[in-house]
Amino acid sequence: MTDTTLADEDVDPTPKLGRKRDHSRDPEILAAALDILAEKGYERMTVDMVAARARAGKATLYRRWSSKAELVIDAVACMKSSSHADLPDTGSLRGDLVANIKAPVMKDGERKLRIMAGMVSLMSESPEFADAARAAIVEPRAAALRVLIQRAIDRGEVARDVDLALLSQVIPSMTAYRTLMLGRPVDRDFVISLVDDVLLPALGLRAG
């Protein structure tokens, strides 16, 4: 993976001769990759399609990502990078959870379906891809929920001994399953049902 977290920037001993790599093209390429991934699914997406849509050469893609799989992982990772530090803080766990429902998560159900399905397929191919994908996509979402629940614990709203690792997976698990396996949309009502009828009771809080 090139720079999923865009953090490395390690110093390069060679003094960088020649033309610089034009990183301004990266977002266009990743967007093209996401589009095609969403339209066709991982298997029917081809690197040539991505290059053509991004008006780039295939070699340019392979200079940046060493395989179709890495390109897709990076593309999906970038997609999710919108929600980082903007966690809501409404004073109650339920308020936080409901406020955390992201509009983009629910729309484009078919699009997300294909994108996520591509990810799952990819993750099963090799442990490295799986690790990278988890770090880039899965873990950030779980971390956000862990933070919200931890705040509720700190406020005394929720008992200290709840299984944080387990319960922070409830919403991600059930939304992913609904999308991938059931092929049904994850709309606002569904997430609210999850909160009120599954997560909050499991945390020892009565439903709203």
Next chain:
Amino acid sequence: MTDTTLADEDVDPTPKLGRKRDHSRDPEILAAALDILAEKGYERMTVDMVAARARAGKATLYRRWSSKAELVIDAVACMKSSSHADLPDTGSLRGDLVANIKAPVMKDGERKLRIMAGMVSLMSESPEFADAARAAIVEPRAAALRVLIQRAIDRGEVARDVDLALLSQVIPSMTAYRTLMLGRPVDRDFVISLVDDVLLPALGLRAG
């Protein structure tokens, strides 16, 4: 998709001349497909490999399944058809749920991982595949859990107004997510945690 599980028994006007298709080979072929799918994953599995392992010609496979994808879906569908009417009945919902934990679900974690990952990828490629796979694989598991919960409702153990459709998905969702997205094993302790810390509280029952 052929119809492995339910024969639709439609009358065929033509009197079926010529050699009959040898359906006794189907299980061998599907088993070979599952083996290779588990060994290599969907993408690295080849139709030639399956044909060779099953000592069959590629044309024979394509006569029965119109593509690699359909072959895999049928193979996975057949895999799951072992447990049908043998639902436990221990008198309590928790007892039923624990007794319903299937050993094979937990073993061969890597095998199942690759197999299910192939399925997810496939389901996203076409709605027909998705429907077939859901009917063959996803729905039966949910149905079993619905029955167990419904019994608990009938016994008065659980309130009448619980969201059966939602809660019957808790265990399938979270086990699938753990396997596919987290790449971690679904062992007995994990499922018992799910029962005691998520499902039973959500049904209004205190944990064991």
Next chain:
Amino acid sequence: MTDTTLADEDVDPTPKLGRKRDHSRDPEILAAALDILAEKGYERMTVDMVAARARAGKATLYRRWSSKAELVIDAVACMKSSSHADLPDTGSLRGDLVANIKAPVMKDGERKLRIMAGMVSLMSESPEFADAARAAIVEPRAAALRVLIQRAIDRGEVARDVDLALLSQVIPSMTAYRTLMLGRPVDRDFVISLVDDVLLPALGLRAG
């Protein structure tokens, strides 16, 4: 080869249980084979096509001829079997040669082209096929010409020391070449030119 010259009919020690093989179908099958060979050429002709056109089963064909190649050789051999003992005898070599021009040899140029081309292709595949095809097809034609020339020698019309083996090939060679390599029709005028301008001068006779 089963029976190229349809001469064997060897006695069978086993007392022939069950239904006898229906040899009355052979001509229809061979005719179908010739038709398709002429229409499509050897490579694009398939055994299934022949069976279908002859309203026969493929197994029936393979019971009689052990391969597509043998079927074709037999078909071509039967085609030629019309001219056997009816050599003309006009009193002069030129008269005999002209009278020997067979109408069917000249018509259906395209048909003959494809048929002969199939033969050539076949002959190159294996020496056995080549031998069989020569015995069935090539040799009879040369033999007829040898007889005509030998008669002329016996009559004193032609010198004793002519190279019979060589000169009897002149007309077959040049008609075959014209058909196969030049793709042009072998009409009556062409054969008469051959006789008058090549063969007779080579035999020491002035042209007509």
Next chain:
Amino acid sequence: MTDTTLADEDVDPTPKLGRKRDHSRDPEILAAALDILAEKGYERMTVDMVAARARAGKATLYRRWSSKAELVIDAVACMKSSSHADLPDTGSLRGDLVANIKAPVMKDGERKLRIMAGMVSLMSESPEFADAARAAIVEPRAAALRVLIQRAIDRGEVARDVDLALLSQVIPSMTAYRTLMLGRPVDRDFVISLVDDVLLPALGLRAG
């Protein structure tokens, strides 16, 4: 058919982007094709074999020749392009004809046999192939002989009114027939017999 022998040099409006097709590989590929054609015959030759022997990918072959058949035709066409303007001039027709006997025509009888047989089969399959093959292979040989005979006419050695078109085909026809139909070698003695016993008498010259 590509145009291996004569580049038609038509102006191409598009400025040829991308990597150039590496035409330096053409001879290697064609040589590999000829080798395998000679070893195995047309039917048992595989495109994969050719690609493997030429260390090329199958797609590279299909980018240049649209089918196995075209590849073979081009290969055979290139084979013959060695002798162009080096016609002998000994002062007498017989001398020219004998000097024109090409060693390579006689050697590798089996090799040539298989190669030519493939050609004949191919020529019968489509008129375009036949035209191309004639132009590339058949016609140049006949043209050389026409030139030799025409010179003899110009010298007054041979009568003005001989049928040049017909007589220039005598040697090609009879050597091809001997190779393809009779499966016998075309050695020097045979060609000399043709010259002395067939062609020269037909031209009104006494044999040597």
Next chain:
DNA sequence: TGCTAAGCGAGACGGTACGTCGCGTCTTCGG
């Protein structure tokens, strides 16, 4: 400013798998 290394879009390259079709064999029925 002019040189040079590296970037760029385009597309050919070596491989590998796909899905199709043909050959020659085997099996199931109807006559």
Next chain:
DNA sequence: CCGAAGACGCGACGTACCGTCTCGCTTAGCA
């Protein structure tokens, strides 16, 4: 029990995609 119909194992065909390499060009940075 023969014969049509057609499924079977095998293997070649021609196509598509991956990841690499080459082409002619453009774009920096160093001189």
